[in-house]
Amino acid sequence: MELIEHPPILHIPAIPDHILYTWIVMAILVVVSFVATRRVSLVPTGSQNFMELVLDQFVKELDETIGHEGRRYLPLIATLGLFILASNLMGLVPGLVAPTANLNTTAACALIVFITYHVIGVRKQGFIAYMKHFAGPVPAVLKPLMFVIEIISHCARPLSLSLRLFGNMMAGHILLAIFFFMMGFDGMLGWALSGSLGGIVVGAPAAVIMVVFVVGFLLPLKILVAFIQTFIFCKLAMLYIAAAVEEAEHH
Amino acid sequence: MQRILTVSVMAILAAPGMAWAADAAGSSDMAKAFAVLAAGLGFGLAAGLCGLGQGRAAGSAVDAMARQPGAIARIQTAMLLGLAFIESLVLFVFVIAVILLFVKS
Numbered sequence: 001m002e003l004i005e006h007p008p009i010l011h012i013p014a015i016p017d018h019i020l021y022t023w024i025v026m027a028i029l030v031v032v033s034f035v036a037t038r039r040v041s042l043v044p045t046g047s048q049n050f051m052e053l054v055l056d057q058f059v060k061e062l063d064e065t066i067g068h069e070g071r072r073y074l075p076l077i078a079t080l081g082l083f084i085l086a087s088n089l090m091g092l093v094p095g096l097v098a099p100t101a102n103l104n105t106t107a108a109c110a111l112i113v114f115i116t117y118h119v120i121g122v123r124k125q126g127f128i129a130y131m132k133h134f135a136g137p138v139p140a141v142l143k144p145l146m147f148v149i150e151i152i153s154h155c156a157r158p159l160s161l162s163l164r165l166f167g168n169m170m171a172g173h174i175l176l177a178i179f180f181f182m183m184g185f186d187g188m189l190g191w192a193l194s195g196s197l198g199g200i201v202v203g204a205p206a207a208v209i210m211v212v213f214v215v216g217f218l219l220p221l222k223i224l225v226a227f228i229q230t231f232i233f234c235k236l237a238m239l240y241i242a243a244a245v246e247e248a249e250h251h
Numbered sequence: 252m253q254r255i256l257t258v259s260v261m262a263i264l265a266a267p268g269m270a271w272a273a274d275a276a277g278s279s280d281m282a283k284a285f286a287v288l289a290a291g292l293g294f295g296l297a298a299g300l301c302g303l304g305q306g307r308a309a310g311s312a313v314d315a316m317a318r319q320p321g322a323i324a325r326i327q328t329a330m331l332l333g334l335a336f337i338e339s340l341v342l343f344v345f346v347i348a349v350i351l352l353f354v355k356s
Binding site for chain 2 (some may be wrong): 160164167171231235236
């Protein structure tokens with residue numbers, strides 16, 4: 001992979017790249033939030049308007065998924081969502097690194113969700129009642145079996161949550177890297193510039209086609225994937241919290 | 252026809268194995284070759300079957316949207332969630348393929 005991948009622009013030795021770029025994303029989010037809330041007015045303008053628009057989407061989803069007390073979890077969900085979205089979009093800029101293209105970052109986010117929804121569930125209905133829900137609505141004979149299966153399925157949640165985000169970002173990253181490699185001076189463009197007949201007849205048009213394909217199709221697709229993966233992550237976190245909260249009302 | 256195909260695929264898959272057993276010196280190269288083969292075949296299988304599954308899901312969702320234009324937003328959310336779940340299985344294979352290809356053992 002070192003062959004085709006350009007090292008990131010900003011690189012401090014001794015600090016892994018994804019941590020450095022996590023700090024940059026954090027700094028961006030802190031600055032944007034600070035600017036947006038510096039002069040809060042009833043009629044929002046500028047960056048306050050923008051942040052209200054973004055947070056409105058989160059509030060709408062929370063109301064839809066969790067219900068009337070969903071807004072209590074707005075800080076958690078919106079923080080995760082904004083961080084993941086900013087990280088995903090950062091991977092689109094050549095030379096920058098998407099922190100979410102590293103498994104450590106996404107696993108951290110997924111573990112936060114995992115621990116939080118269990119804590120919420122235990123606090124809502126008490127430890128014993130919450131444990132009973134793992135057994136589910138089955139006959140008493142099957143309850144131990146059901147309990148084990150549910151525990152396994154709950155442990156698979158952070159795994160799939162983190163691997164989904166990481167895999168999507170990583171796949172897009174590698175795809176773009178391969179295409180840039182094939183377009184560039186080591187690939188089609190280099191072939192065309194070498195002056196040979198095949199390079200001029202085949203290499204130059206191929207380079208143009210690849211540029212059009214990357215700019216016209218791959219980059220928009222990556223933007224779409226960045227937004228959809230953020231949406232999926234937040235929606236699943238909301239669903240898990242909703243499942244932990246909702247069962248309290250039925251019993 | 253199917254039997255011939257199965258036997259030939261098995262023969263192709265088994266042939267490098269025999270060569271590997273005979274030639275212990277190049278075992279590292281052989282393992283690398285198998286890793287590349289496994290990554291390619293596995294990811295191809297996963298992507299193809301995921302295409303089938305996602306096609307079904309998206310087709311049914313479009314069907315439902317055409318019948319019930321009022322519920323488009325909710326159907327879209329459910330469809331996106333379903334697609335993400337299907338896709339995550341492929342991404343597991345993708346992660347395994349990346350590990351096979353790039354992690355030196």
